[in-house]
Amino acid sequence: MEDPSTVDLFEVLDLCCAIELASARLYHTFASQHGAHPSLVALWRKVAREEENHAAQFNLAKVGKAAMVTGANVTVDDLRAMKAKLDDVVNKARSSVMPPRAAISLAIELEDAMDRVHTVSVLVFAQPSHKRLFEAMMAADREHAESLRRALPNYE
Numbered sequence: 001m002e003d004p005s006t007v008d009l010f011e012v013l014d015l016c017c018a019i020e021l022a023s024a025r026l027y028h029t030f031a032s033q034h035g036a037h038p039s040l041v042a043l044w045r046k047v048a049r050e051e052e053n054h055a056a057q058f059n060l061a062k063v064g065k066a067a068m069v070t071g072a073n074v075t076v077d078d079l080r081a082m083k084a085k086l087d088d089v090v091n092k093a094r095s096s097v098m099p100p101r102a103a104i105s106l107a108i109e110l111e112d113a114m115d116r117v118h119t120v121s122v123l124v125f126a127q128p129s130h131k132r133l134f135e136a137m138m139a140a141d142r143e144h145a146e147s148l149r150r151a152l153p154n155y156e
Contacts, residue, residue: 011076023114025090027044064130072124108149
């Protein structure tokens with residue numbers, strides 16, 4: 001892990017935001033591909049909005065960085081690699097329609113892998129109250145991976 005005193009926190013925050021927005025693009029792509037399944041389209045749109053909310057949290061952390069954030073628990077190289085892989089997945093999804101079950105399975109796999117790229121996992125906060133603020137913001141949308149898991153059996 002990079003030394004927190006030398007890591008470029010703005011780059012970490014920008015990459016985390018970009019990863020969240022790439023996830024949202026993937027879910028919007030799936031929503032546009034699965035129009036024959038209205039409940040699945042609604043789920044894709046919901047999880048896409050939640051990813052956009054996560055991106056907004058990273059932007060908020062960027063605004064308050066000087067007072068709130070003292071370091072990162074992830075390397076810039078790891079984030080760059082994760083973003084590159086996710087960009088590749090998004091490009092592949094846009095070039096061909098993925099059946100609902102395969103798309104849901106992929107989304108679950110991505111959510112599990114990306115769980116460590118949320119604000120409360122990535123950032124070292126100056127005060128416990130700052131961490132609690134971000135935990136509270138995430139509480140409302142923490143369950144989207146579970147929503148995907150619950151939807152999976154409907155698309156055998």
